[in-house]
Amino acid sequence: MNRIALASATLLAAFPVLADGPQAAPPATATAAKTVHGKPQAPVSVTARLGAGAATVTVRFHSAATDASVEVHGVDGLAVTSDATPLSGARFGRGEAVTFDVAFTAGAGRSHLAVGVSGSFGGTRRSTVASFAVGKPTPDQLKPAGTAATDSKGQPVKVMPADTR
Numbered sequence: 394m395n396r397i398a399l400a401s402a403t404l405l406a407a408f409p410v411l412a413d414g415p416q417a418a419p420p421a422t423a424t425a426a427k428t429v430h431g432k433p434q435a436p437v438s439v440t441a442r443l444g445a446g447a448a449t450v451t452v453r454f455h456s457a458a459t460d461a462s463v464e465v466h467g468v469d470g471l472a473v474t475s476d477a478t479p480l481s482g483a484r485f486g487r488g489e490a491v492t493f494d495v496a497f498t499a500g501a502g503r504s505h506l507a508v509g510v511s512g513s514f515g516g517t518r519r520s521t522v523a524s525f526a527v528g529k530p531t532p533d534q535l536k537p538a539g540t541a542a543t544d545s546k547g548q549p550v551k552v553m554p555a556d557t558r
Contacts, residue, residue, distance in 0.1 A: 439523035453490040461512030470500015502531035
């Protein structure tokens with residue numbers, strides 16, 4: 394009999410839900426893990442002041458970085474005419490920022506200046522890309538791409554034209 398009482402007490406101590414009934418989950422704390430959607434990005438912020446044929450770009454590092462590099466590219470017809478890699482192999486402390494100028498020739502209508510930042514943050518290689526629109530879109534750029542269709546379940550899908558580059 395003592396063995397049964399001892400086993401019951403052990404089970405009740407190990408599983409208090411059985412003794413007291415269902416209990417509410419503990420409240421969430423501020424230290425709960427944040428849900429991340431997509432690829433982890435570099436802990437930086439990128440801003441740009443755009444002008445006619447030039448931009449002043451600022452990259453602020455929110456975490457210490459080693460082997461940091463910045464590359465600039467044109468998209469949709471924009472051509473970068475200054476150095477495409479204004480920063481390479483640099484080291485930054487948390488909160489530090491770097492500012493540099495980028496010269497470019499804008500494409501027809503709306504084009505984009507893309508700024509890519511990569512580096513080692515806490516021993517992990519990460520990168521991020523920011524894009525800045527230049528110019529006003531042409532009527533052709535405002536037209537929607539592709540045609541609307543539905544799948545076998547009646548859900549709308551977008552049919553995109555093939556890239557013929």
